[in-house]
Amino acid sequence: MTTEHIIPRRRGRPPKRPEQSLQTRELLLRAGLEVLTEKGFSATGIDEILKRVGVPKGSFYHYFDSKEAFGAALIERYALYFAAKLDRHFGDLSKPALERLKSFVEDAGHGMARHDFRRGCLIGNLGQEMGSLPESFRAQLAAVFGDWQRRVADCLEAARSAGEVSAAVDCERSAAYFWIGWEGAVLRAKLERAPEPLEIFADGFFAGLRTG
Amino acid sequence: MTTEHIIPRRRGRPPKRPEQSLQTRELLLRAGLEVLTEKGFSATGIDEILKRVGVPKGSFYHYFDSKEAFGAALIERYALYFAAKLDRHFGDLSKPALERLKSFVEDAGHGMARHDFRRGCLIGNLGQEMGSLPESFRAQLAAVFGDWQRRVADCLEAARSAGEVSAAVDCERSAAYFWIGWEGAVLRAKLERAPEPLEIFADGFFAGLRTG
DNA sequence: TGTTTAACGAGACGAACGGTCTAATATGCG
DNA sequence: CGCATATTAGACCGTTCGTCTCGTTAAACA
DSSP, X not given: OOOOOXXXXXXXXOOSOHHHHTHHHHHHHHHHHHHHHHHOSTXXXXXXXXXXXXXXXXXXXXXXXXXXXXXHHHHHHHHXXXXXHHXXXXXXXXXXXXXXXXXXXXXXXXXXXXXXXXXXXXXXXXXXXXXXXXXXXXXXXXXXXXXXXXXXXXXXXXXXXXXXSOTTOOHHHHHHHHHHHHHHHHHHHHHXXXXXXXXXXXXXXXXXXXXX | OOOOOOOOOOOSSOOSOHHHHTHHHHHHHHHHHXXXXXHOSTTOOHHHHHHHHTOOHHHHHHHOSSHHHHHHHHHHHHHHHHHHHHHHHHTOTTSOHHHHHHHXXXXXXXXXXXXXXXXXXXXXXXXXXXXXXXXXXXXHHHHHHHHHHHHHHHHHHHHHHTTSSOTTOOHXXXXXXXXXXXXXXXXXXXHHXXXXXXXXHHHHHHHHHHHO
16 A cells, blocks of 8 residues: 565665665655654654564664654655645746646645545644644744745746736735645645545635735 | 642542532543643643643543543533634624624634644644544544534625625635634644734635625 | 674663553442 | 442553664775
């Protein structure tokens, strides 16, 4: 069901093939993303991730100083992965700016559907959990939202210049609004295991842009 | 800092004063709400709640069959508490319907501010955690949202009848939209420990109602 | 080619957790 | 008085958490 590379693992110092040497770390990160987007940080034990990829505990603490450090690495990776996704959509100048944003929304919806609405957004998940998370995560998570917001704001700005949305739209504020609501929609879609919350939010959001 | 009733607890069967006899259970529920709105279900241990109110474990398992049953009781109580809050605002016929909704939003914002934006919405918190929660919670949580949505939809309907919002507004859908986004705003306000997300969402939502 | 050192795998370890259980204590009731 | 009932008290068990120490293997250097 998941990334089940049961490549027989050798002990001792590995041969000098950099691609191979990063494999274990890579596997841990990938599995971590899968599990954490589904269950969050606190509810997930290291062992679960370990078992999933067939790596013993000792390896984990070789690659990461602690569960906290692992979490930070996951946030970083997820943020990057997502920023790339945004760029891919927003950079597609073959369509109008507003369409670019819509295509991201659609893509994200398909992504959730592909996992049966069981997985949400890592950043949203961890944000919700901040009450019990290392305080160092707070700034990191907020920064990620800031980054994503920037990108959406730019896209909206382009749409406004092109007259695709009302000139009265405050792009920065609308971008903030977008992520606030989108995360709510993802959360709700996960709860109901259904796409409707995403659709309802997207419809409402885009309708609002017509009038500012 | 919290409900620190350190009422000296007597062992043995208590005297027949029903108000007193429910006290321990009551204290557990109250403390549970405080902690779970802040940290969620998985991250919270029974012991933490117990210590907070100075109740030994034996009592806990006397009043609740399990942590799961305790969670279910908390959801029920929170849903009731919140429904009452909604009714209080929406039932205040001295102001226009839209104002009633706005006053709820304002009240909720003050509520979060009072706890320094450390506590969120229990239902939202648990919703996010569904990935690791007993499956029995899912229907219960969804039903709560359904109930709240109903109430908001009714309020919106009243506003529409009074011409306070565009006749084009789909009240049911807008109510769904409201809760989707509002939960996102609460989550974000908790993350940033600031009221802006609530304001941004509320502004955008109410603006959208003008045009439907 | 032999010794040292870096890189990694393996699993033992103590603390904490959820949950159960028995005992202790006090009241209600016949 | 004595038995049933309600509640507190906390020892206890199996699990799981995150950390740590050590063994094993290859690279590095001479």
